[in-house]
Amino acid sequence: MRYARTAAALAALALAATAMAAHHEKPERNTLVIQADFAGLVMTGVAKSVSKDLEVFNVRPLIPLYDIRAASESLAYNAQTWPAGTVFVSVVDPGVGTSRKSVVLKTKNGLYFVSPDNGSLSGPAEDYGIEAVREIDETVNRRPGTEWAHTFHGRDVYSYTGARLAAGVIGFEEVGPLLEPAVIRLELEAGSYDDQVFEGQVAGGVDRLGNIYFNIDRGLFERDAPGYGDVYEIVITNDERVVWEGSMPYVKSFGSVPVGDNLLFINSSGLLSVAVNQGNFADKFGIGYGPDWRVRIVKRR
Amino acid sequence: MRYARTAAALAALALAATAMAAHHEKPERNTLVIQADFAGLVMTGVAKSVSKDLEVFNVRPLIPLYDIRAASESLAYNAQTWPAGTVFVSVVDPGVGTSRKSVVLKTKNGLYFVSPDNGSLSGPAEDYGIEAVREIDETVNRRPGTEWAHTFHGRDVYSYTGARLAAGVIGFEEVGPLLEPAVIRLELEAGSYDDQVFEGQVAGGVDRLGNIYFNIDRGLFERDAPGYGDVYEIVITNDERVVWEGSMPYVKSFGSVPVGDNLLFINSSGLLSVAVNQGNFADKFGIGYGPDWRVRIVKRR
């Protein structure tokens, strides 16, 4: 996961959401959140035609074209703070017109994810747990009058179904038949800790901010009993070639080191991360991410 | 129209909207949708000052600067799914400070479009039909205290009037005096079908997706009795120079051909289109659009 959350962090966040929800008494309306790899307000219009009272948000920036892994990571990352009942629609659908299934995933924390089952649901399934999966029955859950259209299921099926679910026009059981509680998973890997050495990979962060993070969560990292100020030796390799090698302090936050200095820290998703304070570590040192980008981390003792 | 809709498609969509609206009984609030060629939330703030209950969406990405044709196409395209009563404000206004009229167009399907009458309303008028046009009476429908400002009618007149209309502070008849039921039209052209040959132009799609479409709608195309799998010969010319020539199958959707293959299909707006599955046809082959870009399409028999 680009921004995977640790189990501990998730439990804490779920508690927080529950505590906050207790402020309310009257029936609440649920929000629809739409992400896609193209722009426009056509899908939002569908939702408002289902119910003018429905609130809709569109994820920006757009998901990169056809990038199912990015869709999966964005869904899981953005959903982390939303209340139970929120419905997410994801339309990254390079296989539109093939036999991939159109489904609604309900996660254990009460969120709904409407998407083609093409890997986009991998992140939410992993982070929040699968409660149930239903296949969308298009004989019921398709906008009337759109049977001629074969290229824009986001408009005619996904946002329509998501909006009906969020607005309470249909319940989850009316989406369509139950499937096995499983979705297509993208391959993921966890880092390791043996003999005081962390091994893992650069899991993401190669973006506008450039704060890279590893598949090493704070639970695993704490097994090394780190203290703020401890110095760690870090080697980042690409296909076994060393791309960056050096040491930096483990600190609480960016402001703990001078501007321009490197830091090792736990990011807001609970993952061990490396950054330049007010700089872009990935850009500066040409770091990429994925299975070919490995990291080795050892405390200087 | 960049994404023109066919009459048949529109009728179907209107039916769908009506069917969906029947779910509601209590009075509904209408939404304001703002598009402009500049960013910021100043116009949104005007709307919320008119009524804190008003919901507002901003079209992203921005309309290209001063591009009235893009404004017209975006208005018509984005409006296709919204319920009756929705108010669209369009602020692409290169002639601010000249005598172009400020108007509200009401279309036959019950949508409202607030804009300078500079061609921006061409698309909605064509696709949805003109019910009535009123000129905005600025002695009433202008934000108090802004008489000194001459360069931002989007803030002081258009979003203010649109918000008052959407919130029910004024009715349509209070916008200002009725004009002739007409707006300034941008030149458009329809494709032709004679002797089993389609002739037309590349009407749009030269964008992030690159799925180009022609001014040949599905009603016209069906006159050739196409079947999925039929192969069509296509020639695209720019100023009579051949830019692309080849054949491809007519299929249902992207997934009907291998990744990287070309396909001929009906797009979600009901227009005949050409794409590379998971690629960008326009970029790959250097295709543009507009009157100088012609297409000739014939079924291989």
Added chain:
Amino acid sequence: MRYARTAAALAALALAATAMAAHHEKPERNTLVIQADFAGLVMTGVAKSVSKDLEVFNVRPLIPLYDIRAASESLAYNAQTWPAGTVFVSVVDPGVGTSRKSVVLKTKNGLYFVSPDNGSLSGPAEDYGIEAVREIDETVNRRPGTEWAHTFHGRDVYSYTGARLAAGVIGFEEVGPLLEPAVIRLELEAGSYDDQVFEGQVAGGVDRLGNIYFNIDRGLFERDAPGYGDVYEIVITNDERVVWEGSMPYVKSFGSVPVGDNLLFINSSGLLSVAVNQGNFADKFGIGYGPDWRVRIVKRR
């Protein structure tokens, strides 16, 4: 200020807002407006977890990374039209993890601004006046379960506090202890008028539109008794080197001159400005802004 408002303009706008608010009688819900130098809907989700009824807007485009001056200007510019009670959250926080204070500024026109006190609040304080400043008490106003997170106060403190304030879960006095009514100010400067000569600096407008404006507001400019059509001689220098020199008419709006011609005008924020009609003056002539970019303006008599 990039788009500073004059006192006269502000007074007028405030009157307008008051007049508009009078339309309402039932209790109104307040809106949350979030700006940041990074994307995503995580902070929006926090707000919706506080109250599903809360409406949230996200400022786009993003604030440039770590750019506190841009944050300050954007806050002041975008807030100009919003009704009293609106809560703005600004998360441009290069010093996260240092001792900069987390505060809520209430301005004299009844708006709230939640931000680190790092200069981001300079613009709103100047334009709208300081009513009071409170420091956020994180023992109360921090999302439960997030004590382990040290790098994303925007999620855990600012949007959480802003949402609670907007939704009425807490009142302003429950934010935390009162501070001195002051915020960190960014250095600003006003233009001058002596012996019929204006001296000032290019204050902004070096953007997508390129309509540059000076630190000369319309109140000051009127002291020269300008009439539409009067011609002004303008010299723009960078570090005392002349970058542009010429004359242009003072006019009402863009459409008052032919396309491609230069114009001198009062922009929508009430500041003296220079533009090319339907062009980008800053780009065309290589104009920058800031203290090193000076302007001298004299009427041709």
